[in-house]
Amino acid sequence: MSDVNPANPPASGAETLAKTASTAYDAALEVIASVEPRVAEATRKELADQRASLKLIASENYASPAVLLTMGTWFSDKYAEGTVGHRFYAGCQNVDTVESLAAEHARELFGAPYAYAQPHSGIDANLVAFWSILAHRVETPTLERLGAKNVNELSEADWETLRHEFGNQRLLGMSLDAGGHLTHGFRPNISGKMFHQQQYGTDPETGLLDYDLVAAKAREFKPAILVAGYSAYPRRVNFAKMREIADEVGATLMVDMAHFAGLVAGKVFTGDENPVPFAHITTTTTHKSLRGPRGGLVLAQEEFAADVDRGCPMVLGGPLSHVMAAKAVALAEARQPSFQVYAQDIADNAKALAEGFLTRGGKLVTGGTDNHIVLLDVTSFGLTGRQAESALLDAGVVTNRNSVPQDPNGAWYTSGVRLGTPALTTRGFGRxxxxxxxxxxxxVLSNTTPNSTKAGAPSKATYTLADGVADRVKAQSAELLDKHPLYPGLELS
Incomplete structure (x- = not known):
């Protein structure tokens, strides 16, 4: 394994690696263009666009050329349902190798007893976790009580009883406007439909988690699953306290660390802030702050390993073998000392970004950050999140609108913009x-004004950005970006 930062590779050998990558991508694009030149052209343009914009989407990053190239191989041609050494298709010995490597690196990186590398995404990882927990809590005891080896041996009456129990389990997760994710029990999402769900929020004054209120909610609701973790909460979580709450009410603690997995891997979150020792099951994506391919992982304590290992065919179909191979490469990168430096830089840069807003009169949810997320409340600029997101994009700043606690504008227009530091930190940006x-x-936001609707009220969607602002900001952004090129030395002909 090499100690490489994909944004700033070491001088020794960097030029040779960049030339090799350039040759590889040129060749690949030539082959693609021979079949569908518009796809090749869109691919070239995507690289150019990413190089020319300030990417601040908290869920995005830049994977290394090694990770990206790993996905474009003949592993894509394999079907491999099942698990390592127990496939439903023949000829999967090489898939076994890369899946085993991905799981091995995940276990070592996060200190987890068990790792499952097959989920295609974070949502898939959460579905595997949910159904594994239900199997562990509901299916296994029922089968043992009835003396059956599997569900196929149940009578129709017993099967209907079991199905009813599956469909009436309780889940308690963080609400969307407080910073939770769609899959934490949001009603329009499958998680909100498959569970009897309730949600916990944050303190209405501070925007911070109140563990006493979470505990009170859990005692009242008595969930089977307590979900912790977040998508847009700019603070750290005490997972020891969340485990205490889960244990008190007999719940299984599931933590979704998709956003902050890189900070766990990089040892920025340790002790009570590291979810892996406390959660029964931990899920994550492999991109975002972990800087790998788009995909998911499930980490589990030993008692849940057999249940999670049934992810296929319980929830998943054929695993994406080429992506599992890329996960192995990315996780190998994350085990290097340089990744810990990178992870700390992510957190330090987020604080600098937050302080930059506060000194200029910006309003931040929770008043700051101690992870990789800054949540800017744009109502102080008289804008909705949708207007702010669009105006910033006009100026070459890529963000995403996001709800704030008790958001008056709802989940579509929103009142906030979520900003993340992993991607620009990968490029080498500092405080x-x-x-x-x-x-x-x-x-940009100070020079953006809402348009009026036909009725004369302020529009929630349309806006006017003052003349010259977009060009001026793009020019200043270009100066920053030119100092920290994306994939330095990688040139396409």
Whole structure:
């Protein structure tokens, strides 16, 4: 394994690696163009667009050329339902190798007893976790009580009883406007439909988690599953306290660390802030702050390993073998000392970005950050999140609108913009650059005004950005980006 930062590779050998990658991508695009040149052209343009924009979407990053190239191989041609050494298709010995490597690196990186590398995404990982927990809590005891080896041996009456029990389990997760994810029990999502669900929020004054209120909610609701973790909460979580709450009410603690897995892997979150020792099951994506391919992982304590290992065919179909191979490469990168430096830089840069807003009069949910997320409340600029997101994109700043607690504008227009530091940190941005980014964002938003509707009320969607602002911000952004090129030395002909 090499100690490589994909944004800033070491000088020794970097030029050779960049030339090799350039040759590889040129060749690949030539082959693609021979079949569908528009796809090749869109691929070239995507690289150019990413190089030219300030990417601040908290769920995005830049994977290394090694990770990206791993996905474009003949592993894509394999069907491999089942598990390592127990496939439903022949000829999967090489898939066994890469899946075993991905699981091995995940176990070692996170200190987990068991790792499952097959989920195609974070949502898939959560579905595997949910159904594994239900199997462990509901199916296994029922089968033991009835003396059956599997559900196929149940009578129709017993099967209907079991199905009814599956469909009436309780889940308690963080609400969407407080920073939770769609899969934590949001009613329009499958998680909100498959469970009898309730949600916990944050303190209405501070925006912070109140563990006493979570505990009170859990005692009242008595969930089978308590979900912790977040998608847009800019603070750390005490997972020891969440486990205490789960244990008190007899719940299984599931933690979704998709957003902050890189900070766990990089040892920024340790002790009570590291969910892996406390959660029965931990899920994550492998991109975002972990800087790998788009995909998911499930980590589990030993008592849940056999249940999770049935992810296929319980929830998943054929695993994406080429992506599992890329997960192995990315997790190998994350086990290097340089990744811990990178992870700390992510957190330090988020603080610099937050401070940059606060010194310029910006309003932040919870008043700051201690992870990789900054949640800017744009109502102080007289804008909705949708207007702010669009105006920033006009100026070459890529963000996403996001709800704030008790959001008056709802989940579509929103009142906030979520910002994340992993991607620009990968490019080599530091605290001074992130302070400048805050300045540019404030400049854009301060010069954006809502349009009026036909009825004369302020529009929630349309806006006017003052003349010259977009060009001025793009020019200043270009100065920052030119100092920290994306994939330095990688040139396409």
């Amino acid at each position: 001074d650059e992130f302070d400048k980014v805050a300045e540019l964002i404030v400049e």
